Amino acid sequence: MASIAAIYRALYACHGPQRWWPGETDFEIAIGAILTQNVSWANVEKAIRRLKEEGLLNPKALHREPAESLAQLIRPTGYYNQKAKKLRNFLDWFSAYGYSFARLGGIDTGRLRKELLGINGVGPETADSILLYALKRRVFVVDAYTMRIFGRIGVLGGGEGYAETQSLFHRRFAGDVAEYNEYHALIVNHGKSVCKKKPLCAECCLARYCAFTASRRVFLSG
Numbered sequence: 609m610a611s612i613a614a615i616y617r618a619l620y621a622c623h624g625p626q627r628w629w630p631g632e633t634d635f636e637i638a639i640g641a642i643l644t645q646n647v648s649w650a651n652v653e654k655a656i657r658r659l660k661e662e663g664l665l666n667p668k669a670l671h672r673e674p675a676e677s678l679a680q681l682i683r684p685t686g687y688y689n690q691k692a693k694k695l696r697n698f699l700d701w702f703s704a705y706g707y708s709f710a711r712l713g714g715i716d717t718g719r720l721r722k723e724l725l726g727i728n729g730v731g732p733e734t735a736d737s738i739l740l741y742a743l744k745r746r747v748f749v750v751d752a753y754t755m756r757i758f759g760r761i762g763v764l765g766g767g768e769g770y771a772e773t774q775s776l777f778h779r780r781f782a783g784d785v786a787e788y789n790e791y792h793a794l795i796v797n798h799g800k801s802v803c804k805k806k807p808l809c810a811e812c813c814l815a816r817y818c819a820f821t822a823s824r825r826v827f828l829s830g
C-alpha cells in the first residue's frame with residue numbers, strides 16, 4: 609500500500625501548491641471556518657464580503673453586532689440563524705483572550721483544541737481548521753473528501769471516525785505545519801475535481817496507488 613507521504617507528493621505534483629486558507633487575516637480565517645459548515649465556499653465569500661463592507665471583520669465590532677442583523681448579513685451561508693449563534697459563541701470565547709490571536713499563541717495545542725471543542729457549534733473539523741490555518745498548529749484536518757479518497761485508495765478500511773483518521777495521519781505523515789496546510793487543501797481540490805462521487809479514475813494521479821481502480825480493473829478483465 610502507498611504511504612501517506614507518497615500520496616501527498618503525488619497530489620502536490622499534480623495539483624501544485626494550493627496556498628490556503630483563502631483569507632486576509634487570522635480572524636477572517638476563523639470566521640470562514642465556522643461559516644463554511646455545510647455550504648460551498650462561494651457562498652461563504654459572499655457573506656465575508658458583506659461583513660467586510662459593513663466594517664465588521666474585526667472581532668470587537670462583530671461581537672457588538674445584534675444577532676438578528678448578523679444573521680441577515682451571513683444569510684448566503686444557509687442555516688444563518690444557527691451560524692450567527694455559533695459566531696457569537698466563538699466571539700464570547702475569543703473575548704476572554706482580549707480578541708487576540710497573539711495571546712492564543714502562548715497556549716498549548718491540546719488545551720486550545722479542548723477549549724474550541726467546548727464552544728457550542730464548533731466540531732472537530734472546524735476546530736482543527738482554526739488551529740491549523742489561523743493558529744498555525746500542526747494538526748491534520750479530516751473531512752468528507754479525506755474519508756472518500758483514502759477509503760477508496762485503501763488506506764482507510766471503512767468505519768474509522770474523525771479521531772482515528774486524524775491519529776493515522778499524525779502518526780504516518782511527518783510533515784510540518786506548511787505541509788499539513790497543503791495536504792488538506794490538496795485533498796479538497798482532488799475530491800472536488802477528480803475523486804468525485806463519480807470518480808474520474810482515468811485522469812487520476814493516484815490511480816497507481818488505488819485499490820478502487822485495481823478492483824475495477826480485475827472486474828473489467830474478469
Ligand code: SF4
Nearest residue numbers: 803807809812815818
Ligand atoms: S483512482 Fe479513482 S477512486 Fe482512486 S483516488 Fe483516483 S479518482 Fe479516486
